[in-house]
Amino acid sequence: MTRRTMRIAMNGVTGRMGYRQHLVRSILSLRDQGGLDLGDGDVLVPEPVLVGRRAHVLKTMAEQHGIEHWTTDLDSVLADPSVEIYFDAQVTAAREAAVKQAIAAGKHIYCEKPTGTTLEGSLELARLAEAAGIKHGVVQDKLFLPGLLKLRRLIEGGFFGRILSVRGEFGYWVHEGDWQSAQRPSWNYRAQDGGGIVVDMFPHWEYVLHELFGRVRTVQALATTHIPQRWDEQDKPYDATADDAAYGIFELEGGAVAQINSSWAVRVNRDELVEFQVDGTHGSAVAGLRECRVQHRSATPKPVWNPDLPVTESFRDQWQRVPDNAEFGNGFKAQWELFLRHVVLDEPWRWDLLAGARGMQLAELGLRSSEQGRRIEVPELSL
Incomplete structure (x- = not known):
């Protein structure tokens, strides 16, 4: 049996949707159930790294849920090679720049929609992600x-x-x-x-x-x-x-x-x-x-x-x-599971940044x- 930990930078999970659906009912639920079964005895355990602007909120949230790492410094998280996925649930106006920065850092991308404030911006993210050769997905809950x-x-x-x-x-x-x-x-x-x-x-x-x-x-x-x-x-x-x-x-x-x-x-x-x-x-x-x-x-x-x-x-x-x-089960968690399997096992995935641009x-x-x-x-x- 192989047990693998995957670190996920989660930006914007102090908001209602990011906290309830993505952090608590998806990633922490997967962690607390012992991880995601990948088959053949392999298990993937997600480890969230909380990112945001309000340090006191992040600190309280981390202590409440037993999360070891949190920070207000996005640059440091994206520079950390142990972080493999960047997730964004910020307000729409802040998402495009942060996702672009994460793509440049070589992180796999999973984010809420809209992916940008304009079609041009959303398409640019899709093209940058394809050029970078990373896995990318958009929440379509x-x-x-x-x-x-x-x-x-x-x-x-x-x-x-x-x-x-x-x-x-x-x-x-x-x-x-x-x-x-x-x-x-x-x-x-x-x-x-x-x-x-x-x-x-x-x-x-x-x-x-x-x-x-x-x-x-x-x-x-x-x-x-x-x-x-x-x-x-x-x-x-x-x-x-x-x-x-x-x-x-x-x-x-x-x-x-x-x-x-x-x-x-x-x-x-x-x-x-x-x-x-x-x-x-x-x-x-x-x-x-x-x-x-x-x-x-x-x-x-x-x-x-x-x-x-x-x-x-x-x-x-x-x-x-x-x-x-x-x-x-929870729809957000179900899609998270599919995305994690896509990243680790290269299983088929169609809800990518181009799909986000269509929206x-x-x-x-x-x-x-x-x-x-x-x-x-x-x-x-x-x-």
């Missing part, structure tokens, strides 16, 4: 949600017949911060700090649509700022200069049409915070974070429009729940579509 894994199972099993359309609803009410504190950082609502729901969410929609239904061929979007003033972490009012809602229509390769609404100014009246309804010639499905329900062609009811009479049937009750048929491309074109009020073609990207 929603593909590993139980609901979407069940949806993929339906697609691959031919349940839908010909897929006609995809309807997505995502979002919830983010409090303005005046009489209830906001549940998202204030920078998300300032364009000058890299905020905006299009930049935040369109990269997600790109890989979900691309992987499950087909490449996005055109985009037509309307981005808007519904709440023009919010209050920050110091209870001070500020102008919300970034879009907090976006309404997009996407034509997909193969002919299906997707419509996805994204909003931080919507009150939830659905079973989960994100839901996708897929309609096909042979059946339909509604998939959320964890659950997936279906209605087959043979069981589709025949409603008739009559506004003069009350509805006598429960449409939700006419759908059938898709069973789990498997154990679903930024769709965000930029979505904003351009909104500004110009027209549908825009999405060209294929290449290095």
Whole structure:
């Protein structure tokens, strides 16, 4: 049995997503379970090296979780030959420069999205990584949600017949911060700090649509700022200069049409915070974070429009729940495991920095579509 330790520089894990999903529920979970089984008795144990700007937070976090190494000096970490992977979950505006520096240091790269603040910057990272000959990956966590894994199972099993359309609803009410504190950082609502729901969410929609239904061929979007003033972490009012809602229509390769609404100014009246309804010639499905329900062609009811009479049937009750048929772990951890196997065993991997650039491309074109009020073609990207 071979037991190997892999040191991973983790930058930005003092933030909510970086801490909960990437550090605690992924890397520390792998460490605490004894490592990642690579087969043939070999085990890989990840060892995080915390990197950030706030020393006291890093120190407290390291002591709480039994992490030996932490630092505010990124240069020293990248110069350390024992550190093999650089992970970045910083705010978007800081990510591009740090990832570029890590590529130059020869580290394998795994990072959150968007990978850059512009398509040009994101593409440059992909090209630099390829030229450096390193392994590189981008977090595309929603593909590993139980609901979407069940949806993929339906697609691959031919349940839908010909897929006609995809309807997505995502979002919830983010409090303005005046009489209830906001549940998202204030920078998300300032364009000058890299905020905006299009930049935040369109990269997600790109890989979900691309992987499950087909490449996005055109985009037509309307981005808007519904709440023009919010209050920050110091209870001070500020102008919300970034879009907090976006309404997009996407034509997909193969002919299906997707419509996805994204909003931080919507009150939830659905079973989960994100839901996708897929309609096909042979059946339909509604998939959320964890659950997936279906209605087959043979069981589709025949409603008739009559506004003069009350509805006598429960449409939700006419759908059938898709069973789990498997154990679903944390989606972030599942993708981390695949990336670590890619680095160590050179197993196949397709969620690279070029895939991350496609997400930024769709965000930029979505904003351009909104500004110009027209549908825009999405060209294929290449290095």
